[in-house]
Structures are given as structure tokens and as C-alpha cells.
Amino acid sequence: MAKPFDVVIIGAGVSGIGMASRLSVESPDHRFVILERRQRAGGTWDLFRYPGVRSDSDMFTYGFQFRPWSNCRTLADGDSIRNYVEDTARHYGVDEHIEFGMHCTAAEWDTQRQLWTITATHELSGETRQWTARFIVSGQGYYRYDQGYRPRFANEQAFQGQIVHPQHWPKDLDCAGKKVVVIGSGATAVTVVPAIAKSAAQVTMLQRSPTYIFSLPGWDRMTEVLGKVLPAERCYAIARRRNLFVWRSTYKLCQRYPKAMRWFFVGQARRHIGDRFRMEDFNPSYDPWDQRLCAVPDADLFKAIRSGKADVVTDGIVRFTAKGLELRSGRQLDADIVVTATGLELQMFGGMQLSIDGKPYDVSKKMIYKGVLLQDLPNFAWILGYVNLSWTMKADMSSLYLCRLFKHMQQHQQAVVIPRDDENSCLEESVLDALSAGYIERSNHLLPRQGRSAPWTVRHDYEEDQQMMMQTPIADTRLETLAAPAPRRGKVIRRAA
Incomplete structure (x- = not known):
């Protein structure tokens, strides 16, 4: 049997490539492999191919800290x-x-051997393969990649046009001259x-x-100007700190002064749209950041509405008709193409089943x-x-923490680490309860739980995470550690002091 890997990383998107890159620098003696379901790196950015697909976080904070984003485009x-992720790899x-x-x-932990066995199926050949590893790092996120959320509407079969979900956008779909409802x-x-x-012809x-x-500026002119007088790395550091400050401040202001921030966002839409602005289309019933904000570059959505090329309708769907949609208000929307941008579905670990010594592991009951x-x-x-910030801000911090953990385990001859809760800390809330988005509410039961206090809480707070993950010692009484079995001797079990 082949020698076990030190680490198996699952997923070659921003999380997996970021983890592997950190590991190659911080722990170059660790043998690792990356298992990726798709045929190229990029993860989400290789999957989604709908028109205009872009980041909804600025690239100076979304890009890797260890390999700065070099373009001044704000939302790439x-x-x-995808090319940036591949180039980094x-x-x-x-x-x-x-x-x-x-x-x-599937991934099964064998306590006696202190190894994971990961089973995978090749997407093209159907061949089943297995890898053994001492440690698994899942960089798969929490979205289901097979399909998005797709509610069924009454009388869909009567529609004579085409229905498309953005997660599976047809390569040959041509919207030119068509009436499209999104x-x-x-x-x-x-x-x-x-x-x-x-x-x-018209988009609704x-x-x-x-x-x-x-709306955000589509091009970072401040960084462009600074780039003419300062080194590129210095410009990147300034832009990253500035944007981190802006995003964190915006989130805190939304939490503290929701009414004022509501009118800020609504007022921005009103200014850009002008006479075609309707309050009922841009004034949500919830407070800012109860759900994730949507960023658009250079007010492109607002400009499309103002020009008359696009429109917004706030209404419910009664049924599909042969030519479009019948709404609750009685209005008829004609369409040649209907795009169901109805959201995503959650799935833990890409559907991979976890078990310990043959017993299934239920992540939804754990912290x-x-x-x-x-x-x-x-x-x-x-x-x-x-x-509430760029995904990679936390992902990279997690990678650095894991590299610290691996070094600590090597130094103290520890082969296994297991977080234990001796204080009955588990709560009903999930790790994503901070948001009330539909995709979270539909699948909240699948997610890990929150704890009563650190280190079992997921607060989505950059400062707290910096302190908890990067500044506190690795050794913790909540971490049970096991030494590798020595010849002719049993396992040594101890708690880290």
C-alpha cells in the first residue's frame, strides 16, 4: 500500500489552493495531495459561467494576502x-x-491506524480510488455543486420558451433580441x-x-495613482487595509444604525435610477446585513434600469403561461427566456460521508x-x-492556523488532535445564523452548531478571529491529543497543558 499522505486537501478552489500554497511554504516537509471534482482548478469560478459572473467582494481583500491581486478592477x-487561482497554484x-x-x-477514520481513508469516484471513468492520510482539510465550502435551488412553479410545462438556472448556463444560449425574465x-x-x-430586447x-x-467604483483609481509612485506590494497593502476598514465599518454601521444605513442604500439607488425609481423595489423589509449586501460595479444595474433596457418588478408568481408569467397582481410578463436565479442549496463536504471506525459522523450536531x-x-x-467580509480573509487565516497546528504537533510528537467539549457548550443556532438568507434557512439543519463561548463560537469577526486563531497558544485543554504508537507500546493519551 502506498505511503499515507500527511494531508489530503479536498477542493482546488480559493480555499484549497490557498491552503496548499500556505502548506508548501510553512510546512514544506508535509506530503499532500489535492482532490478536485472538476477538470480544472478554480472551484466556484470554474463552475459558474453565466453572463457577467464576478466577485461580490473587492479583489484586494478577496485575493490571497501572500500573492497580491495586481489589477485595479474592484469586482473581477x-x-x-479562475486564472488567478490557477496562476497561484x-x-x-x-x-x-x-x-x-x-x-x-466517503472518508473513514481508523482509530487503530490513526489514518483517514478517502474514497473517490472519477467523474469521467467511474473508477473508484482511495487515498490514506493523517489529516484532511476540506476546502469545499458549503454549496451543493450538482444543482442550485430550483422551486417548481405551476404550469411550467405550458411555457413555450426556455427556462435556465444560472448554475447550469448553456454555452449556446443567445439572449440577443429576446425578452428575458430573471x-x-x-x-x-x-x-x-x-x-x-x-x-x-428587454430584461425584467x-x-x-x-x-x-x-454601487462601488469599478476601477480603483486611488491604487492606480499610488502605483505610479510606490512599489506594487506597498500599494496592495494600503488598498487591502483600506478596503478591510471600509467593509468592517460598513457592517458595524449597519448593525448599530440600521435605519440610517437603510436610507443610505435606498438613497443611492434613487439617485442612480432617477425617475424610474420605485420605493417598493429597493426598500427591503429586513435591516441591512440581516442578509448579505449585493455590490454592483459603477452602478451598472441602476444604469440599465434608468435606460429602460431593464426593469424591476416586485410581485409573486401565480403560474407560467405559454408566453411568460402570470403574477399575483394580475400582470402578465411576456418572456422568451426565464432565468431562475432562485439561489443555491447547501451541502456539507460536497456530499462526502464521514465516519469514525464505521460509525457515521453527524456534523449538524457538532460545533x-x-x-x-x-x-x-x-x-x-x-x-x-x-x-460579512471577503471569504478568503477567513480562509487564509484558517490555513495559517492549521500550519501552526501542524508545526506544534510535530514539535510535541502528536499524531492526532481531537476537539472535545467538556462544558456542554452546544446551542441550537448554526454557524451561519448571523444571516437570514433563504438558502441558509432552508438548510440550517445541515450546518454545524454554535457554542456558548469561544472557541466554539463563529462570530464572523475579523479582530476576534485574529486573536483566537493567530495569537493564542495552540495547546488547549479542549484539544485531546494522541501520540503515534511506539513499537511494542500502546497509545499515549493526554490532554494538552
């Missing part, structure tokens, strides 16, 4: 981000460690609408309820230790990004 398109040599097309279906008001909808409005964003939408290790699960980490 999907192809640029090549730069650190981790592309040579990727096994593509591998759908991980169902939804989240990040995908506000991206698709202005992109296809450039060629479509049909929403059940409004979302907070705000997360310091936002990265899972309670009662040996040598297993899950990289969870921020919901």
Missing part, C-alpha cells in the same frame, strides 16, 4: 479570478499535486440583468422581495473549534470563510 470577472508548485475529476464520496434579487440576479441587458428582474444593492476544527472528529479541518 469569473474568468480572471502554478507559482507555488501545488498544481503538480492536484488529482482532477475526483468526486470524494427570477430573483440576489447576487446572481443583479449580475445577470445588466450583463444580458446589453443585447436583450422579478423579485418576491427587494435586496439591498449598492466548530476556533472556526476550523470539528468537534469529536480526529484530524479534520473545514475551511469556512466570512459572510
